[in-house]
Amino acid sequence: MKNSLAEPRMNPPETSHVPTPATLASTDDATKQTMIEVEKLDFFYGASKALHDISINIAAKQVTAFIGPSGCGKSTLLRCFNRMNDLVDIARIGDGQIRIHGVDIHHPDVDVIALRRQVGMVFQKSNPFPKSIYENVTYGLLIQGINDRKKLDEVVEKSLRGAALWDEVKDRLHTSGLGLSGGQQQRLCIARAIAVEPSIILMDEPCSALDPIATSKVEELIQQLKGKYTIVIVTHNMQQAGRCSDQTAFFYLGKLIEFAKTEKIFTNPAQKQTEDYITGRFG
């Protein structure tokens, strides 16, 4: 689905968006390649509008953090990127477009299955399948019909090493994934996601259920992964956004308030609301 589906009205990313303050900020670093482009996106749950006119360009191989108070739409936007919102009957995209690799992901020619293989996701609540660690990691490959044992063994080791979990579980690959600790489970979910070699990994508050030590391990892992994958992480924890992201987007009431380099957001935010939120005056 890389190029063959390129939209006729797709423009080079630099000129494709209206220069709102938010999107302008993201082009600070114009040399970075854009991976996800969101253009004037409106999103509805039934009659209520959850996202208002969002435009944001997410750079490849960087960590982008979405912050904001609960219900501000950051998770909703994240779940638009791999079309998980398709599962919600009343969810509906209004105007606007999301392009990944330059392709409109809601175009009828786009196969949502292929999209999700490219755009992996790690959920808030770690959700390893009640299967063995090995089966968890190979699941994404098995459903693609890959069942060459040697290849699977390779992928399992590579993915578990990639998720910094290999040394802890290599002796019990065939025991249940549910026997792992919370942090290990979450890293198993990351291993499962990278096993299908996506280009993007979405993380929806991956550490919200983890203790500080497990959290720091996952954060470390995010740093290691960022050279290879484009990572978008939703977090409630502002220190976390500060620690592990390159760019930060602040959402409030379904609107993108500010999007800039993380240092800038945390040291010198352009918007008053951002500053209030970061300094803990609300949210």
Place this chain on the structure above:
Amino acid sequence: MHAPANPFTVQKSSSRTVERVAFGIFRSATYFILVCASCVFGLILFKGGQTVFQTSFPFVNVPFLTQAPETLYVFEHDGKKMQMGDKEFRAYKEKLGGVEIAAESYVYSSGGIFPCIVGTVLLVVGSMAIALFIGISSAIYLNEYSNQGRFVHFIRLAILNLAGVPSIVFGLFGLGLFVLFMPMMQNFDNPAAPSIPVGFGHFLNFSGWGVSLLSGWFTLAFMALPVVITASEESLKAVPMGFREGSLALGATKWQSIRTNVLPYALPGMLTSSILGIARVAGETAPIMFTAAYVVRDKMPWDVDHALDTLFQGVMALPYHIYVVSSKIPQNEYTERVQYGAAFVFLVIVMGIALTSIFLRIKMRNRYRW
């Protein structure tokens, strides 16, 4: 020194009395159920046990479980009071040189209930298969695929209504649809029924499946459907959303996700509740009395010319047999044996099905736990 007065002394108050009375009522209502259940079970176990078990080896009354029902003759001869089954009685008369002996006769009171056991087992197994297939399929559709719109709401309403339909109505529905109307592929044009020629000398005759296993299976299955669908939907709902999302996010199709990450974990619950529901339906007499059950039938279900004919024959069934022997023949010391015996065996069968489902649940729950 005086100890300080106890501030928590028990004080008489009307609210205490009311509470005591209220809980007394609740408790006795609960115990009442226990008493009723014990009476029913106790009577059947005591009286039925006398038929089914015996004091000498092999301790189980094998003829009762392996023979067909016979007419019981009670007579006095040579100054002795005697009871004999049909065949035995005839042989006895033959031996005496063909004399006529006046005797009281009680139908079905001798012999056993073997054909009824076989028929019941066949009915239960077949209807269970049909109900599970249709029920689980539609539960998956309703819970996993459909948009929760007005149409689905309407379907759910229909299912709920189906659960409230009296069993006799199901029986008559089965009679009208399956026994009298469903099409049969035959090699002649049935003049008495509408038929569609399908070529090669064959006709689809809408003459019904007759009183047959097939009609009974479908009637019972339809009756069990509401329970099966509801139970299956509950089991599907109990599977965490995270399993579905996790696999979909890895690029699984919806069906892959359901097959590998939802059904295996929902199946134990589905089977257990469904089988319990079917066990209850299997005990119904009304749905099968018009569709599948014969009062008496000499041939066993496997005495057929073609294997397929098995489906298109009626069977004897325990619930109906119990109904017949308890309402169509007099109640006395000679008939009690088969009445309570049949009820006892039937209880054991239904209990066996229920136990199977519980066993299945324990077994499968241990395999899949999250």
